[in-house]
Amino acid sequence: MKVKSILLGTLFLASSVAFAQTSNLRKAKASYDKFNEVKSVGNATLGVSDLNTAKEALEKAIEHEKTMNLAETWTYYALVNADLALLDSTETSEQYVQKAVEAREKAISLDTEKENEQNLNILGSILAQYELNKGAKLWDSQDFLGAYNAFDKGLTYLPGDTTLLYYSGMAAVNAQDYDKALAKYVELVPIDSFSNNRQIILDVSRLYLMKGDTTNAIKYAEIGTQKYPEDGELATQHIELNLMAGNDEKTINAINDQVAKDPDNKNLHYYLGIAYSETGDTEKAEASYKKALEIDPNYLDANINLGGLILNKGIDHFNKTNNANLQQAEYDAEIKKAYDIFDTALPYLEKAVEIDGKSQVALTNLKRYYEIKEDQAKIDELQARLDALQ
Incomplete structure (x- = not known):
């Protein structure tokens, strides 16, 4: 670790002349x-x-x-x-x-x-520098907890110093003490002048997520998107967390804002597909997945999700028709529509398996298609591939 000096310029030592020395x-x-x-x-x-x-x-x-x-x-x-x-x-x-x-x-x-306040402030800087140097040596020897303790002690002499806050937070992360890391990083969030402010906000959000605190993870991701509206990484973090929390309507608006700025970002269209799917808008979800695949035809997750979405749409249509009181001719026509829907899913189901032949989800979805089509040879082949993954 290269140690940044926290002593500013030449030390000026104030002298008290109130009495003879x-x-x-x-x-x-x-x-x-x-x-x-x-x-x-x-x-x-x-x-x-x-x-x-x-x-x-x-x-x-x-x-x-x-x-x-x-x-x-x-x-x-x-x-x-x-x-x-x-x-x-x-x-x-x-x-x-x-x-x-x-x-x-x-x-x-x-x-x-x-x-003597000015000289005592200078003293604080010297003692903080000593702890900073000590912490750097401990870091280099992989003693991250010792490094954290040294950096943290330095803060008792120079409270709020951004270098010591940052280094102590990093040391705590490496020591896997995420509570201590958060305590230091959170202090850096409001300091816009800190050079790594954007990354710190992202790290705070991720650390909260690692602790299972989705609420605070979303809170800091949102702070990040507000402070750095053009940053794609923070925007993606915000979107993913809101999807995890089920805040789908809010997420759709946030994703569309990002899509307007970055229309060729396949991940944004993929996330939009997930959000629309969660709200039950399958038509918009399908269109979003297809847009992601226009950008990258080999996008595995988009192929899996789109194939599965269409497959489920066909199943829903089949079940609805099967439970309806229809004349035979109308029934046959509606059942044919269901099978036509199934067939439109096939290219995406096959593509997913082509991209990753060891994906259990991709193989299972394709097997479902052939179960619907009652193709036993294909069912047996895909089951054997699934068994081989166990």
């Missing part, structure tokens, strides 16, 4: 300023000696009665230890971080007038 605190600040001059041009390691000088002076300052209860003393002590942690690649870095965190808490408690 002892020599150790002044020395520490001067040394830390020198370190930051080097750090600002990308050579922080060259300033380690100044950083250590500052640390030694501050350790004396926190023991001196004139400076031990100053928020500024503890703020600088925290800053120095945080920077030492960033530069240390050994286990000692954790000791520096612990000192920085403890000093930060002390500084915050003492800084009642918020005189």
